[in-house]
Each structure stands twice: as C-alpha cells, then as structure tokens.
Amino acid sequence: MSIASNVLRRAFRAATSLQSFMLDELGAAKVDAKKMAAAFDRLVNRSALDQRERRRRTFQSIYNRGVWGKDETTRFFSGVGSNPAAAEFYVGQMAALLERHAKELGRPLTIVDLGCGDFRIGKALVERLPALTYIGCDIVPELIAYNAARYTSARVRFQTLDAVCDPLPEGDVCLVRQVFQHLTNNDILSVLTHMPYPCAYVSEGQPVRRIGPVNPDKVVGASVRFDWRTGRGRGVELNQPPFDLPSQEVFRFSLPPNEVIITERLDLTSGALAKGLANKASAVSR
Ligand SMILES: C[S@@+](CC[C@H](N)C(=O)[O-])C[C@H]1O[C@@H](n2cnc3c(N)ncnc32)[C@H](O)[C@@H]1O
Known part of the structure; x- marks a missing residue:
C-alpha cells in the first residue's frame, strides 16, 4: 500500500473517531444529529478512499448511528x-x-x-x-x-x-x-x-x-x-x-x-x- 493511501486511511480513521466523539457529545446536548451526519457525508466523500468502500462505510455508519431513526423492534431502521x-x-x-x-x-x-x-x-x-x-x-x-x-x-x-x-x-x-x-x-x-x-x-x-x-x-x-x-x-x-x-x-x-x-x-x-x-x-x- 502506498504511503499516500496509508496517510489517507489514517486521516479517515481519525476523522471518523472525531465525528463519533462529536456526535456523542453534541447529541447529548440535543444538537441536530442530521446536520452532523451531513457534515460527515461531505467529509467521507472528500477522502480518497475507494468509492465502493466509501459507499459501504457511509451506509454502515448511518445504521450504526441510527441517523434515520430507531425502532426497538429491530437493530436496523431504514427511516x-x-x-x-x-x-x-x-x-x-x-x-x-x-x-x-x-x-x-x-x-x-x-x-x-x-x-x-x-x-x-x-x-x-x-x-x-x-x-x-x-x-x-x-x-x-x-x-x-x-x-x-x-x-x-x-x-x-x-x-x-x-x-x-x-x-x-x-x-x-x-x-x-x-x-x-x-x-x-x-x-x-x-x-x-x-x-x-x-x-x-x-x-x-x-x-x-x-x-x-x-x-x-x-x-x-x-x-x-x-x-x-x-x-x-x-x-x-x-x-x-x-x-x-x-x-x-x-x-x-x-x-x-x-x-x-x-x-x-x-x-x-x-x-x-x-x-x-x-x-x-x-x-x-x-
Ligand atoms: C432509505 S433506505 C430504504 C430502504 C428500503 N428500500 C425502504 O424503502 O424501506 C436506503 C437503503 O439503500 C441502501 N443502499 C444505498 N446505496 C446502495 C448501493 N449502492 N447498493 C445497495 N444498497 C444501497 C442503504 O444501505 C439502505 O439500506
């Protein structure tokens, strides 16, 4: 793997952790999680990760965070x-x-x-x-x-x-x-x-x-x-x-x-x- 793609992957991981932290913290303060999700979308799309992986990660993250809402009857909620x-x-x-x-x-x-x-x-x-x-x-x-x-x-x-x-x-x-x-x-x-x-x-x-x-x-x-x-x-x-x-x-x-x-x-x-x-x-x- 090239140095450039290693650097990008690290940057992506750091950004993901930061985003996760912000969502947790700000979510508690009732800040609009959807705004944060849109910012995250932009961040992910700017990175140079492979497009396919980027799409998968984006929708995995949406479900993991319950961005489209939550329902006690199912682990995944599509909105x-x-x-x-x-x-x-x-x-x-x-x-x-x-x-x-x-x-x-x-x-x-x-x-x-x-x-x-x-x-x-x-x-x-x-x-x-x-x-x-x-x-x-x-x-x-x-x-x-x-x-x-x-x-x-x-x-x-x-x-x-x-x-x-x-x-x-x-x-x-x-x-x-x-x-x-x-x-x-x-x-x-x-x-x-x-x-x-x-x-x-x-x-x-x-x-x-x-x-x-x-x-x-x-x-x-x-x-x-x-x-x-x-x-x-x-x-x-x-x-x-x-x-x-x-x-x-x-x-x-x-x-x-x-x-x-x-x-x-x-x-x-x-x-x-x-x-x-x-x-x-x-x-x-x-
Ligand atoms: C808003 S949900 C709609 C789910 C369902 N069709 C419904 O009407 O309830 C969009 C779904 O599309 C999936 N999806 C998004 N991009 C996709 C892609 N490139 N290939 C396959 N599924 C994808 C997401 O993971 C998500 O489950």
Missing part, C-alpha cells in the same frame, strides 16, 4: 418513509401491479429489491403475495446477515452488493425504493445502466414545492437533495437531465407536511433506452 401507513399504501399498490406482471408472464414472479434496507416493505410484500420469490439486496453486509438470519425461506433470500458496480441478480421486476435519493447522479446512472431487468419501479421522495435546477447532484449519504423541513428544492427526477428517461408515474403517497413519495415505472427493454443510458454513463465518467 420513516417505510412507517406503517407509507408501507401499507406502497405494498397495496405494488402487490396489484406485481400480480398483473405475473399474470402477463403466466408464472410466479421473482423480484429484486435493490437497497432493501430493514425489509419492512419486502416482508409485507412477501406476506401479501404467496407465490412471489423475493431477493433483497443491500450494500450493508451486517444488515443483510441480520435479515438473512431471520427471514430466509424457500422464496426469500438476501445478497450483499453495491448496486452501483456489482453484478445484479436475475429477476423479472426490480424495486428501488428511496435509494437513489441518497446517491450521486453518476451512481444512479451506473445502477440504471447495468440493470438486467425489463421493468423497474423506482420510488423517490419529492418536495411539495419543486424549486431550483433539476437533479442537483449530492454526495452519497443520509441526506436527500431537497430540504425536507421546508418542502422546497428538487428530488431525483428520472425524466429530466442527466437521466432523461421515459418514466411514468404509477402512484404517489403524501408524507405531510412537506414530502410526497412518488413511484415511477421504467421500461428498460428498449435497446435505444439502454444505449442512451450507456452513452450517458460513459460521458459522465470521462
């Missing part, structure tokens, strides 16, 4: 966007759509849930659709081990992977719920470019007031693109540059007062679409 009302609505809508896909295919479906998180959503879907095979994928290995130990069955399995750069398991339909909002625009393009699925349903939080330039970029981390306290800004909009995808809204759920979760369908079978995405991905990585 209020999957609370009972939001989950129930999503599962009801998605179950109907998935049943239609299965009918069209004439056989039971396999779905791949990229960024499955704490499996609250996946579990409800699996209970609702008894013929469904479910593959939950996430970048956080200990979260996947936790889910796998509790929920693996003949039709439920889990896989640790980074959806940005790892090969994705085969399936009929892909679900990506509240994952892109935490990634950079380049990362989103990379995921979309190598999805081996004919159809994906992407759900993203959106502000109630869309203000400012479309698809502002962000560093990887717990925060989203818009200000959820005021409901102003922009979320990820797949039908706008740099994505320009023919996405189609299928349903939306309001999270008062400032947010709405919009689910869009992407048909990825078109060769032109795949080629367009690949061109964009190579353009942004140059």
Whole structure:
C-alpha cells in the first residue's frame, strides 16, 4: 500500500473517531444529529478512499448511528418513509401491479429489491403475495446477515452488493425504493445502466414545492437533495437531465407536511433506452 493511501486511511480513521466523539457529545446536548451526519457525508466523500468502500462505510455508519431513526423492534431502521401507513399504501399498490406482471408472464414472479434496507416493505410484500420469490439486496453486509438470519425461506433470500458496480441478480421486476435519493447522479446512472431487468419501479421522495435546477447532484449519504423541513428544492427526477428517461408515474403517497413519495415505472427493454443510458454513463465518467 502506498504511503499516500496509508496517510489517507489514517486521516479517515481519525476523522471518523472525531465525528463519533462529536456526535456523542453534541447529541447529548440535543444538537441536530442530521446536520452532523451531513457534515460527515461531505467529509467521507472528500477522502480518497475507494468509492465502493466509501459507499459501504457511509451506509454502515448511518445504521450504526441510527441517523434515520430507531425502532426497538429491530437493530436496523431504514427511516420513516417505510412507517406503517407509507408501507401499507406502497405494498397495496405494488402487490396489484406485481400480480398483473405475473399474470402477463403466466408464472410466479421473482423480484429484486435493490437497497432493501430493514425489509419492512419486502416482508409485507412477501406476506401479501404467496407465490412471489423475493431477493433483497443491500450494500450493508451486517444488515443483510441480520435479515438473512431471520427471514430466509424457500422464496426469500438476501445478497450483499453495491448496486452501483456489482453484478445484479436475475429477476423479472426490480424495486428501488428511496435509494437513489441518497446517491450521486453518476451512481444512479451506473445502477440504471447495468440493470438486467425489463421493468423497474423506482420510488423517490419529492418536495411539495419543486424549486431550483433539476437533479442537483449530492454526495452519497443520509441526506436527500431537497430540504425536507421546508418542502422546497428538487428530488431525483428520472425524466429530466442527466437521466432523461421515459418514466411514468404509477402512484404517489403524501408524507405531510412537506414530502410526497412518488413511484415511477421504467421500461428498460428498449435497446435505444439502454444505449442512451450507456452513452450517458460513459460521458459522465470521462
Ligand atoms: C432509505 S433506505 C430504504 C430502504 C428500503 N428500500 C425502504 O424503502 O424501506 C436506503 C437503503 O439503500 C441502501 N443502499 C444505498 N446505496 C446502495 C448501493 N449502492 N447498493 C445497495 N444498497 C444501497 C442503504 O444501505 C439502505 O439500506
């Protein structure tokens, strides 16, 4: 290992310890932990650590610190966007759509849930659709081990992977719920470019007031693109540059007062679409 990368690793470890100390101390003083987390996101993204490792560490840290909240029933908590009302609505809508896909295919479906998180959503879907095979994928290995130990069955399995750069398991339909909002625009393009699925349903939080330039970029981390306290800004909009995808809204759920979760369908079978995405991905990585 080069001296430079050793120095960077040491600096990262020192920064992580400092951040941990500050979170503990300031957290006790009721300082906004989310502000600290956003600062940590920026710090991690500035370091020269390998991008893949950086993403993994970022989401591990989010879960370890309970940045998205806590729930006494589970060691991992993926955020209020999957609370009972939001989950129930999503599962009801998605179950109907998935049943239609299965009918069209004439056989039971396999779905791949990229960024499955704490499996609250996946579990409800699996209970609702008894013929469904479910593959939950996430970048956080200990979260996947936790889910796998509790929920693996003949039709439920889990896989640790980074959806940005790892090969994705085969399936009929892909679900990506509240994952892109935490990634950079380049990362989103990379995921979309190598999805081996004919159809994906992407759900993203959106502000109630869309203000400012479309698809502002962000560093990887717990925060989203818009200000959820005021409901102003922009979320990820797949039908706008740099994505320009023919996405189609299928349903939306309001999270008062400032947010709405919009689910869009992407048909990825078109060769032109795949080629367009690949061109964009190579353009942004140059
Ligand atoms: C806000 S949570 C959403 C969880 C779940 N989809 C839900 O709706 O409840 C985002 C999840 O995406 C995962 N994630 C983020 N980047 C990822 C990546 N590159 N590959 C796989 N999973 C990722 C995080 O670890 C986290 O569990």
